[in-house]
Structure formats: structure tokens, C-alpha cells
Amino acid sequence: MAKPAIIWSTNILFASTFIGAITLVPWYGLTYGYSAELWLIAALCLGYCGMSITVGYHRLWSHKTFDAHPFVRFILAIGGAFALQNSALHWSSDHRVHHRHVDSEEKDPYAATKGFWYSHIGWMLREYQPLRYQDYSNCRDLQKDNIVMWQHRNYWWLTWLLNLGVPLAFGWLCGDVVGGFLLIGVLRLVASHHFTFFINSLAHIWGKRTYTEKNSARDNGWLALLTYGEGYHNFHHLFEYDYRNGIRWYQFDPSKWFIWGMSKFGLTQNLRKAPTERILKAKLETQKKRLDLKMELSLHAERWRESLQHEYDLLLQRIQEFYALRKQLLQLKKDKLSATYQQERDELKSRIEQLKASIQQHQQRWQQLAAEVTALSPA
Ligand SMILES: [Zn+2]
Ligand SMILES: [Zn+2]
Structure with a gap:
């Protein structure tokens, strides 16, 4: 041509x-x-x-x-x-x-x-x-x-x-x-x-x-x-x-x-931003896909499959929960309507802090698992 x-x-x-x-x-x-x-x-x-x-x-x-x-x-x-x-x-x-x-x-x-x-x-x-x-x-x-x-x-x-x-x-x-x-x-x-x-x-x-x-x-x-x-x-x-x-x-x-x-x-x-939980989710999903592929091509991968999936589901769920709670808190602060405003706010805050700590913990665990899977030798 x-x-x-x-x-x-x-x-x-x-x-x-x-x-x-x-x-x-x-x-x-x-x-x-x-x-x-x-x-x-x-x-x-x-x-x-x-x-x-x-x-x-x-x-x-x-x-x-x-x-x-x-x-x-x-x-x-x-x-x-x-x-x-x-x-x-x-x-x-x-x-x-x-x-x-x-x-x-x-x-x-x-x-x-x-x-x-x-x-x-x-x-x-x-x-x-x-x-x-x-x-x-x-x-x-x-x-x-x-x-x-x-x-x-x-x-x-x-x-x-x-x-x-x-x-x-x-x-x-x-x-x-x-x-x-x-x-x-x-x-x-x-x-x-x-x-x-x-x-x-x-x-x-x-x-x-x-x-x-x-x-x-x-x-x-x-x-x-x-x-x-x-x-x-x-x-x-x-x-x-x-x-x-x-x-x-x-x-x-x-x-x-x-x-x-x-x-x-x-x-x-009107500066537009992608929601943080969606960004984190995309990052995690991409990493998971890469690890899944690696496991498919590796020897003795069975041992990791279940725990990796478990950590993945857990992390996704916690991240979603975290941002939902944060949204709730922001709304509460904006409205300040309820009579129990301060108490509700403090409760939400402490739940958010707990979640944050849990996410950090699971992120560490996830990274550790990811490193182990990445190091697997090919089949
Ligand atoms: Zn472009
Ligand atoms: Zn381009």
C-alpha cells in the first residue's frame, strides 16, 4: 500500500x-x-x-x-x-x-x-x-x-x-x-x-x-x-x-x-479531582492483576493465593468504609444540626482513626505478601 x-x-x-x-x-x-x-x-x-x-x-x-x-x-x-x-x-x-x-x-x-x-x-x-x-x-x-x-x-x-x-x-x-x-x-x-x-x-x-x-x-x-x-x-x-x-x-x-x-x-x-478511594482501588486492582499473573506462572503459588485474595478483599472494603465515614463526618460538620452533634462527631472521628490504623496494618501485610509472590520462581 x-x-x-x-x-x-x-x-x-x-x-x-x-x-x-x-x-x-x-x-x-x-x-x-x-x-x-x-x-x-x-x-x-x-x-x-x-x-x-x-x-x-x-x-x-x-x-x-x-x-x-x-x-x-x-x-x-x-x-x-x-x-x-x-x-x-x-x-x-x-x-x-x-x-x-x-x-x-x-x-x-x-x-x-x-x-x-x-x-x-x-x-x-x-x-x-x-x-x-x-x-x-x-x-x-x-x-x-x-x-x-x-x-x-x-x-x-x-x-x-x-x-x-x-x-x-x-x-x-x-x-x-x-x-x-x-x-x-x-x-x-x-x-x-x-x-x-x-x-x-x-x-x-x-x-x-x-x-x-x-x-x-x-x-x-x-x-x-x-x-x-x-x-x-x-x-x-x-x-x-x-x-x-x-x-x-x-x-x-x-x-x-x-x-x-x-x-x-x-x-x-471547579477544579475536579478523582475520589481518593477510586485511585487507591485502581492501584490495588492493577497490582493484584499483576500478582495473579505471576502466581499462574509460578511454582508453589497455591500457598499464597488464598491469603492474597483475603487481604485484597479486606483492604478494598476498609478503604471504601474509610472514605464513606469521612464523607459522613464532613456532612455532619457542615450541617451541625443534630443536638448530639459533638458526640456523633467524636464517635465518627474515633471510628475513622481505628479504620486508618487497620488499613495501615493491612497495607503492610499486603506489601509483604506481594513481595513474596513477586519473588516466586517461575514454573
Ligand atoms: Zn489527556
Ligand atoms: Zn496519552
Whole structure:
């Protein structure tokens, strides 16, 4: 079968900027040097472009994980055009198809099952899905967003203006127009492109599948450093409506921090989160499936099967109970209606504490069993 037609404009853009970044940028730096201000501005522009994609294109528009004030949406739409990754409408449409048909070689626009190159950049170099190109029927909600539609209609002149105008203007201000063009124009763009592309390629290849093994998405803390928090991609594919990707406070996710921070100023609202018990359940289920498979393939596994199942059922039940009680407590605190409010509250609190201790105990037991099963020798 003949390969789909080459899209020359994208090929020329990616090739010329990449070649420029690895030849002209270092040559100019070694010959004339770049000022510290230019480096700083380039880094800030890189962060602005990247976060506009992760916070705006991805978490706000593709997945509706929070609502944002028009001012924030405008700033993100401008940054998205600066990042040169097509309009927010187009990007979100592709991304929704990616989630819906993840790993399908026919339907996922950047299926990781077709290899690193294809999912990283190859999918944009040929007309793989010509019919999908103008079909935005999966983004009817976004078609009601004035800012999204304004950016979509004005995308081409915006992206040209930003990608040429901003680097040249800063270069002129810093007294080095060529340096500005190379650092803020070329190097920033290439880095911004590939850091985002890593989410489609590496985040589906390299890392752990903590919450689900139903798709290729991986959690990877290293990748989170380059992708403004999007490295926790396994979690994201299961809980795509959660505004966080790294759910622990220490997991590097500046996109999450930004969204949360803006909510303190009333600029973002309705931040959506997956219920904790569902997250724990998914993690436990995935681990259990892995252990079941291991037992099937191992010698003398019978001894563990029953106790593992027992601990698993128990843990699930306790976790559910724990969160149900917590919900009850929150409701009680909110209403404060009953005459015996204080007594009820204290009782609930002590039951919650007991459960917490029991969960910790059983978690230890579970981990111990899991380690023993993992160490079994294959049949
Ligand atoms: Zn993905
Ligand atoms: Zn997504």
C-alpha cells in the first residue's frame, strides 16, 4: 500500500528549526555569545509556551478539568499559538480521539503502538487521517468558547506574529536581534515542540503502569520534569477529568500548582479531582492483576493465593468504609444540626482513626505478601 502524502509545510518547519537549533544556535553562541537576559527570556518563553499547552490545551480545553476566567483563557490561547501546535480546537479534537481510542493503530492519531518515531513526530508528517482534519464534532462544547473560536480563526497570523515578532522584539530590546531570533525563536520553539511530543511518545513507552494496564500510558517522574507535570500519564489516562497528573504533593506538576494557585485568586474554579478511594482501588486492582499473573506462572503459588485474595478483599472494603465515614463526618460538620452533634462527631472521628490504623496494618501485610509472590520462581 502506498504511503499517505507527505505534508511538506510541517516537514520543512520541523526539519529547518531542528537543524537550526543544532547548528546555527551553538555556532552563534560560540562566536558571539548570548547575553544572560536573552537566556532568561528564552527560558520564560519556553515555560509560557509549554504551560499554555499543558494547562490550556490539555487540562482546560481537552479534558475540562476546571473552569477558567476569560483573561486566563486568553493568555493560554496566545501561549498556545506561540507554541505552534495548531489551534486549541484542533489540538483538543485530536487529543480526545487519542484518549477514546488509545493505542488503536487505525484510530489513535498518535498511537504509541506504532512506535516511538510515529507517536513522537511521524504522525504529523504525512496525511494519515485526512478525513479527520476538519471534523471537530467531538468538540462541540469548545465551539461555544469565544476565545477558542477566535484563536482558531486567527491562528495563522497569530502564530507567525508571535514566533517572529516576540523573538525579534526581545532581540532588539537586548541589542542582539540575531541572538534573540536564534534563542527565543528557534531554540525555544524546538525545545517546546519536543518536550510536548515526549508526552505522546516516551510517556507511552517509558515508566510504570501503576493505575491501569489497559493501555500503554506510563507514569514517569523524570519525564514530568520536562513536561510541566504531564509525565504521570498512566494516572492521567485513567482519571483524565482530574486537574492533577501528579497526585502527591511532592510529585513535580507545575501545571497542577498553577491551576490551584489561580483558584486562590478566583481566576480558576471547579477544579475536579478523582475520589481518593477510586485511585487507591485502581492501584490495588492493577497490582493484584499483576500478582495473579505471576502466581499462574509460578511454582508453589497455591500457598499464597488464598491469603492474597483475603487481604485484597479486606483492604478494598476498609478503604471504601474509610472514605464513606469521612464523607459522613464532613456532612455532619457542615450541617451541625443534630443536638448530639459533638458526640456523633467524636464517635465518627474515633471510628475513622481505628479504620486508618487497620488499613495501615493491612497495607503492610499486603506489601509483604506481594513481595513474596513477586519473588516466586517461575514454573
Ligand atoms: Zn496519552
Ligand atoms: Zn489527556
